[in-house]
Amino acid sequence: MSEPILIIGGGVAGINCALNVANYGTKVYLVDDTPSIGGMMARLDKTFPTNDCSICIEAPLMYEVHNHSNIEILTNTEVRRVRKTNGMFKVRLVKKAKFIDEEKCTGCRACMDACPASLPDEMDGKIGGMRKLISMAFPQAVPNKVYINPDCRYGRMRNKGACVGGCVVDCSQCRECPIALCVAACKKEGKDAVRLWQSNKNIDLEVKSIVVATGIKDAPAPPGLHGYDVYDNVITNIQFERLMNAGGPTTGRIVRPSDKKYAHKIAWIQCAGRGLAQGLPYCSKVCCMIAAKQTIITKEHDSSVETLIFYNDLKAYGKGFWGFYQKAKEKGVRYIKARPYDVSEDPATKNLTIRYEDLETGELKKEEVELLVLSTGLIPSNRNQNLAKVLNIELDHLGFFKERDPLMAPLATNVKGIYLCGGATGPIDISESVVQACAAGMKAILTN
Amino acid sequence: MNVPEVVEYARGLKHVAFADEGKWSCSVDYLAKIKEAIKEHNLNRVVIASCTPRTHEPLFKQTVKEAGLNPYLLEFVSIREQDSWVHMGEPERATQKAKDLIKMGVAKAIFLEEGEEIRLPVQTDCLVIGGGVAGMSAALQIADQGFQTILVEREPKLGGLLNRVSTVSHDHGVMPAPEIVRVKATLVESHPNINVYTDTEIESLQGYIGNYKVKLKTNGKSSEEALDISTIIVATGMKELEPTGQYEYGSDSRVITQLELEELLRGMSGNSEPLYGTVSNRSLLKVKDVVMINCVNSKNETRGCCNIGCSISVKNALALKKLQPDLQIHILYRDLSMVKEEHFHLDEAKAAGIKFIRFPDDHYPQLVKEDGRFVIRVYDILLGKELEIPSDMLVLTTAFKGNETVGQIKGYLKVSANSDGFFQEAHVKLGPVDFPSAGISLSGCAKSPKNFKESCEEGMAAAMRVSIPMKKGYIEAEGIVADIDLTDCSKCSLCYKNCPFSAIQLDENKQPSVIKALCKGCGLCAADCPKECITIVHYSDEQLLAQVEAALEESPEKKILGFVCHWCALGGVDMAGVSRLQYPSNARLIRVMCSARVPIKLIERAFELGAAGVLVVGCEFPTCHYITGNYACEARMNRAKKKLSKKGVDPDKLWVDWCSAADGPKFANIMRDMVKQLNLG
Structure with a gap:
């Protein structure tokens, strides 16, 4: 077998890249700095323009990766250092402690039931999603193992009701814990998988090429923008995605954060914050179709819900996207070419009034809705800055990874043997990510 | 549930030689125990009753294989996601259900046969149709691996649309299009592994992965011999839709x-x-x-x-x-x-x-x-x-359409295209450069209009896809495939027409045969075959019938017999389990790979045996792991309802529904609704 390849990032791009390279017969290390592979796609509800269920089409690939003899998955693992010598990359990885013996954990979740403390979920917090201090990334997580919030283990969750709060000894000093309820629950199940004293582990690899598939991030709404963080019922489009997901915190019920009641009239503001100081200076490509999808699904849940989309330019750039937009309109979604400039809340009903300029008539108008969704766009992943330094590759002026010559050598970076795919290159949809994943995999294989 | 009681029951079933329980059967130590038991008791079939096959079947398959047993002799029964996790409040019924599920598993296991992965050899010759930017990019990647590449271009010159445009970027610093063509075409033409045929069209093309025969026609002259080709990349590009008559264009x-x-x-x-x-x-x-x-x-x-x-x-x-x-x-x-x-x-x-x-x-x-x-x-x-x-x-700024060769290529390769002549990919999201049939890829503007960079990327991606079988030297299909017994075959060619993967071919006498390496085992052909001469290995009629009969042996009037597809519906069932959604315990589910596998006769049989209701669940539209299986299932179930009512069975006792893998709550609701409406409460 030829020399192995390192893929950084286990989202849909990394997974597809790994499967292609591994099926070709090349060994792959698939590294992800979160506890599970799956990335952004694993937590979406549907995918445009077909409304395919996101996890339904991704999970089989995740299992395939898991069971593939040529792929080694390293979750919760960061790339710390990379040196290139004799054409090979010497890579130092750090596997951050999950405080779990992954060999022993069977994913039974008894520890989760036992854990007394919860925190707002990193993605679902705003809409009520909670996560135990010991938890599974999501139900279909691969590997299907739990992990412990490091803050719990370091004693920082005492005021949140963590059970280890009563102990004065640092966990690293013990090999047994008489206090932690997760430890006890695990032992009661006949397994002894919780390892509060586990430490980070260095892993050294030597690979011939590297594919960066670190993905993209949904832009947080600038505080105060259209009432975000001021009024309860203003959420971002990714939060809405979680709201309509049967696997999300509301089991797919589209309810308002303020009173958990069904929303009967919902508005989307596209390009939210674009051009403002804290907003994005560019178009994120996918938000128009995300909004079309979300309104269609909302209408499919309950056709009586009124939906309106304030937008400026419609991006229906891909195959079948225009038809998808037409479908939304047929379902009764109101598209309004408009510039919203103000949102205010009725304190009694928590409804929101949006004032906007209708671009077609120039008139100032207003509209009262029960839930407001902000399409904030996509921004570079937090990982990019640091990873660019570690890999010695460049970022562009927006913070995405830079291609050496996008036209003549697409997906190649300024370092020979390091390639890009997916959201690491900029805003992108799933199918384009898959195309790039295959292409980057090909280049990585051909590196010698 | 009372596990020791379930084990005792299993031990007493006919043909069962050994039964045991383990708290964590997927742990390394218990897997070793399973292997020991297989050897010690000389077991020839294994039934695992535990979590869900969706996550753990490969592990147990591997285990029985390591014990020297053919992995297809394993049957997996889900008593956690389908039972203990969802019927927590009624342990007695959960125990009874576990017994039934295991009985069904054993009943099927008796009929299990050894299977094997099927391989079809693939050589390293690739045909790239279209010498534009996508085709050239693809050809270079393939040739760089040492594979023989034939690049066919209709025009006298490589470059495609690039031969008509001035620049490919807003940035005036980058190479103008003619320069890009010159650089790329030189690389292609001077590559020792690429044979370029310009002024050339495809005269004929037939076969399947590893076995294509293509005849070319250069400058109007047909080639004498057909070339042997293993894989194909379609990169035929696009053209402008002429706006004749609009805005006085043309006049x-x-x-x-x-x-x-x-x-x-x-x-x-x-x-x-x-x-x-x-x-x-x-x-x-x-x-x-x-x-x-x-x-x-x-x-x-x-x-x-x-x-x-x-x-x-x-x-x-x-x-x-x-x-x-x-x-x-x-x-x-x-x-x-x-x-x-x-x-x-x-x-x-x-x-x-x-x-x-x-x-x-x-x-x-x-x-x-x-x-x-x-x-x-x-x-x-x-x-x-x-x-x-x-x-x-x-x-x-006018629209685009596919090239005029699309119709011809569509016919040769049995693939589809939309009304504008753009080819249809296998899966919009996850198979963007694939066709449903293995060994053929799609790239560039032949799929939909795209810019220079995207076309390059698609060319490279398509090269990746076809290189996998060429590098391996074969393609492999899981042993779950269709098998045709021609004894009763009426040569109706329904199976040939319906196969979403072009895995069934007809000979001169219209006799069908399965190209096993291309078959994905969905079972659509088997369920619709009017003469019932197609069987699916590992999901044969015999095996499914044994499960039906075992499920309905006792108190059938209280039971719902369910067929769930492996990919989405079972995913929804598992999701209900993981989420601990509690629902009535009346259902006995049978896993099939695709809802299209479920034949009407099994449903009729279930009602003959007295089932209170039958449920068929497939993937939500338009998702289907087998492209159109759920559509075929829907059509068939409509026929089934008509047949049932003719036979005097209330067609409303047959429930057909569609679930995504996230639809745990939906599945639980279906269960509740069925129990309510069938008065099973």
């Missing part, structure tokens, strides 16, 4: 398309003469007022956004401005679909003095001639009034 030479403008610009830059010069030799330098109208023939009832028109219009407007800075340019548009960094090019264009006017979707600009002079009348949305713009050159 007034001042009206041109963007591509024709590209040719003029190309001529101006002195690189080469326009290849196909449909435009007269009017000098661009004499033009004073250029108007571009975007979305001509796009975004209407029949056609969507062309993806690249907006950025092409901005790019060409900037090129004109560079040539002649005092030129007046208006771009009339509906939406500016400028994504990612293209937005900065828009700023550049505005700074250069190019004017943008937005017109309403349903009110296109009009061309008016005054004394032979052009005036474009357009309603400006932002100003809220109609403007008249003088013009001496009108550029139409």
Whole structure:
């Protein structure tokens, strides 16, 4: 077998890249700095323009990766250092402690039931999603193992009701814990998988090429923008995605954060914050179709819900996207070419009034809705800055990874043997990510 | 549930030689125990009753294999997600259900047969159809691996659409298109592993992965021998949809398309003469007022956004401005679909003095001639009034369509294309450069209009896809495949027509046979075969029937017999389990790979045995792991209902529903509703 390849990032791009390279017969290390592979796609509800269920089409690939003899998955693992010598990359990885013996954990979740403390979920917090201090990334997580919030283990969750709060000894000093309820629950199940004293582990690899598939991030709404963080019922489009997901915190019920009641009239503001100081200076490509999808699904849940989309330019750039937009309109979604400039809340009903300029008539108008969704766009992943330094590759002026010559050598970076795919290159949809994943995999294989 | 009681029950079942329980049967120590037991008791079938096959079947398959047993002799029963986790409040019923599920598993296991992965050899010859940028990119990647590549181009010269455009980027620093073609074509033509055939068309093409035979026709002369080809990349590109008759295009030479403008610009830059010069030799330098109208023939009832028109219009407007800075340019548009960094090019264009006017979707600009002079009348949305713009050159940003060879290639390869002649990929999201049949890939503008960079990437991606079987030397299918017994075959060719993967071929006598390596085992053909001569290995009628009969042996009047597809429906069932959603315990589920596997006769049999209800659940539309299986299932279930009512069975006792893998709550609700409506509470 030829020399192995390192893929950084286990989202849909990394997974597809790994499967292609591994099926070709090349060994792959698939590294992800979160506890599970799956990335952004694993937590979406549907995918445009077909409304395919996101996890339904991704999970089989995740299992395939898991069971593939040529792929080694390293979750919760960061790339710390990379040196290139004799054409090979010497890579130092750090596997951050999950405080779990992954060999022993069977994913039974008894520890989760036992854990007394919860925190707002990193993605679902705003809409009520909670996560135990010991938890599974999501139900279909691969590997299907739990992990412990490091803050719990370091004693920082005492005021949140963590059970280890009563102990004065640092966990690293013990090999047994008489206090932690997760430890006890695990032992009661006949397994002894919780390892509060586990430490980070260095892993050294030597690979011939590297594919960066670190993905993209949904832009947080600038505080105060259209009432975000001021009024309860203003959420971002990714939060809405979680709201309509049967696997999300509301089991797919589209309810308002303020009173958990069904929303009967919902508005989307596209390009939210674009051009403002804290907003994005560019178009994120996918938000128009995300909004079309979300309104269609909302209408499919309950056709009586009124939906309106304030937008400026419609991006229906891909195959079948225009038809998808037409479908939304047929379902009764109101598209309004408009510039919203103000949102205010009725304190009694928590409804929101949006004032906007209708671009077609120039008139100032207003509209009262029960839930407001902000399409904030996509921004570079937090990982990019640091990873660019570690890999010695460049970022562009927006913070995405830079291609050496996008036209003549697409997906190649300024370092020979390091390639890009997916959201690491900029805003992108799933199918384009898959195309790039295959292409980057090909280049990585051909590196010698 | 009472596990020891379940084990005791299992031990007492006919044919069971050994039964044991383990708290964590997937742990390393217990797997070793399983292997020991197989050897010690000389077991020839294994039934695992534990979590869900969706996650753990490969592990147990591997385990029995390591114990020296054929992995297809394993049957997996889900008593956690389908039972203990969802019936927590009724341990007795849960215990009873576990017994039934295991009995069903054992009943099927008795009929299990050894299976094996099926291999089809694949050599390393690839045919790339189309010598544009996608085709050239693909060919280079394949040839670099040492594989023989045949690149066929209809035109006399490689380059495709690049031979007509001036530049591929707004950035004037990058290579002009003719230079890119020269560089790429030199790489391709000088590559020892690439045979380039220009002026060449495909005369005939038949076969399947590893076994294609292709005949070429160069300069009208047919090749004598057919070439042996293993894999194919389709990169036939696209062409402009001529806006004949619109805006006097075709009758007034001042009206041109963007591509024709590209040719003029190309001529101006002195690189080469326009290849196909449909435009007269009017000098661009004499033009004073250029108007571009975007979305001509796009975004209407029949056609969507062309993806690249907006950025092409901005790019060409900037090129004109560079040539002649005092030129007046208006771009009339509906939406500016400028994504990612293209937005900065828009700023550049505005700074250069190019004017943008937005017109309403349903009110296109009009061309008016005054004394032979052009005036474009357009309603400006932002100003809220109609403007008249003088013009001496009108550029139409028109839509695109697939090449005229699409119809022919579609027939050769048994693939589909849309009404505009763009090929249909295997899966919009996850199979963007694949066709449903193995060994053929799709790339570039043959799929849909795209820019230069995206076409390069697709070419590289398509190369990746076809290189996998060529590198391995074979393709492999899981042992779950169709098998045709021709004894009763009536040669109706239904199986041939219905197979979504072109895995069934007909010989001269219309006798079907399965190309096993291409078969995915969905079972659509088997369930619809009027003579019942097709069986699916590992999901045979015999095995499924044994499960049905075992499930309904005791108190069938209280039971719901369910068929769930492996991919989405079972995912929904598992999700209900993981979420600990509690629902009534009446269902006994049988796993099939696809809902299309469920034949009407099994449903009839279940009702004959007295089942209270039958449930069939497949993937939510339009998702289907087997492309169209759920559609086939839906049609068949409608027929089943009619048949049932003729037989005097209430057709409402047959429930057909669709679930996604996230639809735990939906599945639980189906269960509750069924129990309620069938009065099983």
